[in-house]
Amino acid sequence: MQPRRVARRILGEPLTRRVRLLAGGTVPEGPSGLRAGARPGGGSLRRAFDRLPAPLRRADLTDWAWHFGTDKWGSHWYTPHYERHLGHLRRKRFTLLEIGVGGYDWGAGGESLRMWSAFFPRARIVGLDLVDKTRLSRGRVVVRRGDQTDPELLRSLVTEFGPVTVVVDDGSHRPEHVRETFRILFPLLPDGAFYAIEDTQTSYWPGWGGSLDRSDPTTTMGLVKDLLDGLNHEEFLVADAAPSATDRTVRAVHCYHNLVVIEKGDNEEGSNRELVPGKEGAPA
Numbered sequence: 001m002q003p004r005r006v007a008r009r010i011l012g013e014p015l016t017r018r019v020r021l022l023a024g025g026t027v028p029e030g031p032s033g034l035r036a037g038a039r040p041g042g043g044s045l046r047r048a049f050d051r052l053p054a055p056l057r058r059a060d061l062t063d064w065a066w067h068f069g070t071d072k073w074g075s076h077w078y079t080p081h082y083e084r085h086l087g088h089l090r091r092k093r094f095t096l097l098e099i100g101v102g103g104y105d106w107g108a109g110g111e112s113l114r115m116w117s118a119f120f121p122r123a124r125i126v127g128l129d130l131v132d133k134t135r136l137s138r139g140r141v142v143v144r145r146g147d148q149t150d151p152e153l154l155r156s157l158v159t160e161f162g163p164v165t166v167v168v169d170d171g172s173h174r175p176e177h178v179r180e181t182f183r184i185l186f187p188l189l190p191d192g193a194f195y196a197i198e199d200t201q202t203s204y205w206p207g208w209g210g211s212l213d214r215s216d217p218t219t220t221m222g223l224v225k226d227l228l229d230g231l232n233h234e235e236f237l238v239a240d241a242a243p244s245a246t247d248r249t250v251r252a253v254h255c256y257h258n259l260v261v262i263e264k265g266d267n268e269e270g271s272n273r274e275l276v277p278g279k280e281g282a283p284a
């Protein structure tokens, strides 16, 4: 996004968000004890803020993204989508696994883990990264080192921390890794789980393992398009089109700019094709 568009978007934020953020004193310490990006606040501002009506005081996921400095808002615009799909888990106990902790220097990274931990105060947040970020583990936040395509590692994380209700793949963004991670992890998730894949734009970028051919079936978006067909597997009229386990257990696929959120659940509602004339492709 152009800098002017970013500035316009940020300056155009609702007043409530700016009030909530300015009142930094109301922001509890992050899970790692690192108040990254914490705004100065407290004192009279804090007291004034505390007198605001409750709805004004309730920070949303985008507030937390701003506060902790993850690019899930500001560079990308993912947080409202996440809030729409995951908001119902806010007070629940569950496990969120994020692949890709971030930060290129030894002391950096973990912004999104802090955001998740603040937004989901009862959740276990597990971060996985190829680079050693394990020092960011603290309290409910656990960080492990490893490759997102390592099946043993992924299975052991699910065994240790599962059931995993939310997966966020913000790792290498290389389609072959994204697809392999999904192939390993998705079957291990419970019904009702959400599996998000970020930065799907790499599907179109050969330098990232994507392709200039938009119909290339090996990209991340190729996977997503297969999932869309799979949603309708009960309508296929080809005799040998046996549904895959994924076809039967993907209940919804929500696509946004550079982000996909896949919902796991029963996808065997049954077809109405026996009632519909022309089911063999002939005009009714």
Ligand SMILES: C[S@@+](CC[C@H](N)C(=O)[O-])C[C@H]1O[C@@H](n2cnc3c(N)ncnc32)[C@H](O)[C@@H]1O
Binding pocket: 070, 071, 072, 098, 099, 100, 101, 102, 103, 110, 111, 112, 113, 128, 129, 130, 131, 146, 147, 148, 149, 170, 171, 172, 173, 177
């Ligand atoms: C975009 S950053 C994550 C940003 C972070 N989730 C946030 O929103 O603040 C991507 C991270 O993925 C990690 N990564 C790259 N390839 C990986 C792989 N094969 N397995 C696990 N992590 C990987 C990188 O080391 C980097 O820290």
